[in-house]
Amino acid sequence: MKNLNRIHITGLRAVEAVARLGSIKSAAEELGVTVGAVSQQVQKTEGQLGVQLFERQNRLLLPTAHMLAMQPHLTSAMSSLSIAVATTERGREDALTISVAPVFAGKWLVWHLKEFNKAYPGVRVRVEATVELVDPDTSDVDLCIRVGHGPYRGLNAEKLLNQRVFPVCSPALARNIREPADIGKLPIIHDPGQMFTWKTWLDLFGLDETILRDGPTFSDGSLCLDAAIAGHGVFLAWETLAVYAVKSGQVIAPFPQRPATGIGYWLISGRNAPRTKAKQAFSDWLKKELQASIGRPKGADEVNA
The missing domain is CATH 3.40.190.10 (Periplasmic binding protein-like II)
Structure with missing residues (x-):
């Protein structure tokens, strides 16, 4: 390991992060330093190794064959060092x-x-x-x-809680809901990342998803809940997401039924x-x-x- 004496580990961390993340800016954010500091470390490491690790094209740094050969070993080594440092906290009671x-x-x-x-x-x-x-x-x-x-x-793995779902909407929209089928008269807020569908809840009442109207789509459950609070439509929420909003009156759950999703x-x-x-x-x-x-x-x- 004597060949490591002429290379600073700070520089190796920098070139590994740039190669893995694809940019000096991303590497700087991960390492908690400035873009200039990372750039200097890359240049210094190239000088210490005597080879070019990146090709400069406009604002991009593209890894050379030397860097591509080094990267998997560097990434594996940095991961091992991270785990080694983490063991100092393993077993701590505080x-x-x-x-x-x-x-x-x-x-x-x-x-x-x-x-x-x-x-x-x-x-x-x-x-x-x-x-x-x-x-x-x-x-x-x-x-x-x-x-x-x-x-x-x-x-x-210890199971903590079954996930249960139920419709929520703003207090103003809730005034238009008297029975489960009334949900079909209002816009439905969609989350394409959900691991369940409206069928879970509608089956309780003998209804199917054909009654549901189109509505806005958001790629995050938190945004969907915010959209429901703002009155954009009805959202099929789950307890850990919506419990505070329900208790605070930001949204209304028109019906008490909360079927389990199997999740x-x-x-x-x-x-x-x-x-x-x-x-x-x-x-x-x-x-x-x-x-x-x-x-x-x-x-x-x-x-x-």
Whole structure:
């Protein structure tokens, strides 16, 4: 490994990030430095190696054959270093890193995490909001909260809650709804990324999706809920997304029925990671807080519980 003595690891981090992310700007954002600093590190590393790693074309840096040969090894090495650093926090009783989907983080977790902080002031929680699947055994993430059918092979997965759905709309639009079929008279807000369809709810009343009108489409559940609050139409929401908006009166749920979609919320941890008191405390708190926050109304459909 003596050949590493003449190369600074800061420069290797820079060229790896530029090659992987495709631009100096993106690399600078990930590394937390300026664009100029990354550019200087790339030039310095090329000088230390004595080869050209990137071809400059306008504002683009295109990897040369030398860089393409180096990149997989550099990326693997940087990943290993990241995991090595992460092990310093593994097993700590005062720190937790939680990976969670952005919608769940923004519409539920952020509103309830203060209760965990009050109960466990000695535990520092870091939330990573991402839709990417993370392996807690090979990353710095301690716990993941995911929505899906499960199970998750090779990981410890505990089901937290069944996902249940129900229509919501603004108070003004709710005045036009007297029976389930009336939903077909109003615009429907669509989320193409949903893992379920209106059929889940309409089947309870012997209705089908042909009664539904067109309406605006948004690629994010949070935006769909905001559109419902703004009066754009009716949205088929789920409990962890809409519970606060319903309780605060921002939207109305015209009917109490909340059928299960067959999808669940899961708490995922690595099989090889230590089970700390902090992890157990968060797990226990999360299960109780989820159940307490939902507040299902009388008449909510508990089929497939």
